[in-house]
Amino acid sequence: MTGTTPLTGRAVSRRGLLAGFGVLGTLGALSLAGCATSAPGGSAKGAATDTESINFYGNALGEDAQKAAWQAVIDGWQRQTGKKIKPVVFPYDQASTQLALAAKTGDFDGVGQGPWQVLVPTGILADVSDLAATMDLPGTSVDSFRINGKLYFIPINASGIGLVCDGRIADEVGLSDSMTVEDFATALEKIKKQDPKVIPYAAVTENPDLKDAVHWMWGWGSPVVTDSLRCTIGDAPSVAAITWYKGLQDAGLTKAGVNRSDARILFAQGQTAMYDDAPLADSFVRTNGGSAALQAAIRPLRRPAYRTVPSANRFWGSGLFCSAGEGEQTSKDFINYVATNVSAATALYQESSLAPADAKVAAQVPGLNKDAFQSAFRTAVADHSRASAWDALASSAEIDTAIGQGVAGILAGQSGVQSGLNALRKTVQGILAQNS
Secondary structure (H helix, E strand, O other), X not given: OOOOOOOOOOOOOHHHHOOOOOOOHHHHHHHHHHHOOOOHHHHOOOOOOOOOEEEEEEOHHHOHHHHXXXXXXXXHHHHHHOOEEEEEEOOHHHHHHHHHHHXXXXXXXXXXXXXXXXXXXXXXXXXXXXXXXXXXOXXXXXXXXXXXXXXXXEEOEOOOOEEEEEHHHHHHHOOOOOOEHHHHHHHHHHHHHHOOOOEOOOOOOOOOOHHHHHHHHHHHOOOOEOOOOOEOOOOHHHHHHHHHHHHHHHOOXXXXXXXXXXXXXXXXXXXXXXXXXXXXXXXXXXXOOOOXXXXXXXXXXXXXXXXXXXXXXXXXXXXXXXXOOOOHHHHHHHHXXXXXXXXXXXXXXXXXXXOEOOHHHHOOOOOHHHOHHHHHHHHHOHHHEEOOHHHHOOOHHHHHHHHHXXXXXXXXXOOOHHXXXXXXXHHHHHHHHHOO
């Protein structure tokens, strides 16, 4: 997902794990205008067949942080099946362009890692619902990826953007997984009272990460964008949510001008009790010089709920997709291997610090059951994560940017909440209209 989520240090690079989301805006015109009207690969899919080799498109084998793990996975599958993987490696920032061009020329044939959304209009992707049905994947995430009943993307990692906190402080002030938003705000006030120098919650208050506002608007009951691609920003729930979010900043419980990178450093240095991040948050404590005590104390926290509305996190993580027709069965076999083979899952976990999305597989990965942070992240965050309606569009990043800019203006006092969200709705609806 989103372009400003994680990754540094020993773990997979940020770019490497932005497999499904984040860079689509730059390609919107090409992917939709170019591919939707000319898709040789999509027009001649035919029946699903087995082949002796398939292509593997993506950046994983081209990045030092991921290469060893993915090569081990590929080697394992090739030994098991006697078949071959032909890597088609391109830089992360060219993924959308390269995938769209491959689709346009009819060359996309195999498994892909990256912005699958750009290929949906071409009709060349295989429905992988049958694969998902055999796995123990978080239902909320998988269901949110379906387009007209079809699933084109298998999430590989249990992930999402969730709250992470210093467990020592959480215990002192009563932060827990069953909080209401009122309980949450009260706990933040206690933190501020205990130590005024600590930022209770280093929430993102600056773009490019202010797409985090979506979590909270969902939490108040606003769809933000409906499945029929109607933007609801500016409705009563979204206004209430952003009013509350701005209220935290006005009360000094969050801080203006904080982006995700800032928040990681503030947390590692003990200057904040909590922030939002992906499951690599524990590794960021280490890479940003956090103390051993903090490394032991960091824990995920379920997002607090408003009244009876279920809280939700935005999905973020890697996954795989494949072309339909010739070689489809072989491609699906490889995806299934990556997602469910314990050796493959272990290699990816040990190299990337990310747990498998399939809960049954995760239970068999050596050491994972002793990784308290990763285990808790699955239940507190990943199991309550879902994609947004616009994550299936090539304009996903453009919409995220617009939301971030609109909310940033409100937090900066450049507009009122209602008027600012009304203007934002028009902007987002305009982008949606260009992609409908």
